[in-house]
Amino acid sequence: MIQVPPADVPPPVAPPVWDLTVGLIEATVQLDQPSGPDTRTVGTGFLIQAERPDGSPRIVLVTAAHVLERMEDPDARIGWRTALPDGSWRFAPEPLTIRDDAGEPLWTRHPDRDVAVMEIQAPDAFARAAIPLGWLADRNAFEAWQVGPGDELLSLGFPRGLSANRAGFPILRVGRIASYPLSPVEAFPTFLLDFTVFPGNSGGPVFWTPSARKRPGTTEPDNAFIAGLLSQEVRVGEDQLDIGVVTHAVFIREAISQLDPLP
Template identity: 60%
Template sequence: MAWDLSVDLIQATVQLEQPLADGSRTVGTGFLIEDPTPDGRPRTILVTAAHVFDRMPSVSAKIGYRVQSKEGVWRYDPRTLKIRDGDHPLWIKHPSRDVAAIVVEAPPEFAKAAIPLAWLAQDDTFNKYSLGPGDEMMALGFPRGLSANTAGFPILRSGRVASYPLAPASVFPTFLMDFSVFPGNSGGPVFMAEGARRRPGSTESQEVQFVAGMLTQQVELSGERLEIGIVTHAKYIREAVALLDKPSGPPLIQAAPAKLPSTAAAQDVVAVQAVAAPGFNR
């Protein structure tokens, strides 16, 4: 494989958290995208589910950067991320979907981990690779505030596409994945990284690596979690990022829920004491 999307996305994915007055904390997942400004200046953008920021009442949150020593040892190095100026949100929200984007000043060594915007799926990506129900995708996140290790890396899990059809995104803005969703998963990238998939109408194989979307909700019925995640198409991440370059700024409109019998956004509130570094048992 020429490149490994799984490793690249692990490095670009960060935990977002804010302690609350009752000793619990709001936790979510985000990932960094490299998208230069219209005049070509480098720019790093954090994307996450809009409801993650909506449920953080204070002006600042923590973004879980990681740094590597000269000896190659990783350590968790969270930094303060200002998300409000008084009551005014500093992030932009997609006008119809649960997606938010904010420009961040990441440490230079971490800004390099941001993935190119071009890695996000386009409108025709699913049809191009003949993807559909049963195909396996992967997801990164911090379920219930847990990380993979003390360095703060996200946990990688997988699930199968559980709905049909997947495209066009303008008609089907979300799709389902057979995947248990927990508080802390919201905003994490969902992606496909297959090293060898047969080309449609051919005996030849091809690499299939792209970010399919963002985990934003879970499916519930009568208060029961059905262990099904709702993924918002990457198209709407692209649109949210594009709003950053609108001169007057985007309208701050609450994202509409997916049209399913019963859904719920992950609550993203973890009832444990906030600590300075993520461990296995946060």
């Protein structure tokens, strides 16, 4: 059973809409499944608010498709966090069924990209923390905000299953865009980010915020966006190049649209 704070404990205060960093920290969760007596498969996911066509609310878990594909058992774990009366937090993972009785996946995979989405039931605090669909970058976001090679992006994840603290919050990292061009996304569906990637980072959000760079000609932009999700690290043979591959957020949008049957 999922534990929630007592009624007299106020829920976590939602950050201002422009504070995507804190918002995504609260919306990012660890995914894991035992893979042996002393080992486990670990990945990162984040929650998106994506209304159904009829306007009813829906929470969607987003991660890299290979994270779930490598979890062979029907149940994984999702790392919820519970606020306690004294202001501290407790890591409170719960089972997450990812395959049906026949072993078929319950998630939806993008047909061409390493993106998986899955409708889930989340505790109220996490449902409130889920990031609105509109924060996912569209095809024109990089050009509109003049974000390009050398600019900094932030990323959240659980490298080698580690978290920022015992409460299970993700670790925040920063890297620079290391490839060009970034568009059109149909021709360049992924881009490179210059930072060290470890197992467990896959599926984490990569995003741009006012703290990364101000919009040209303004003191503070009125928007921020999720640029994509971390798909993999770059290796040449056994050499780790400290470069991550990011899949554009457009393909997250496309995967979420697959959840709704065509009229």
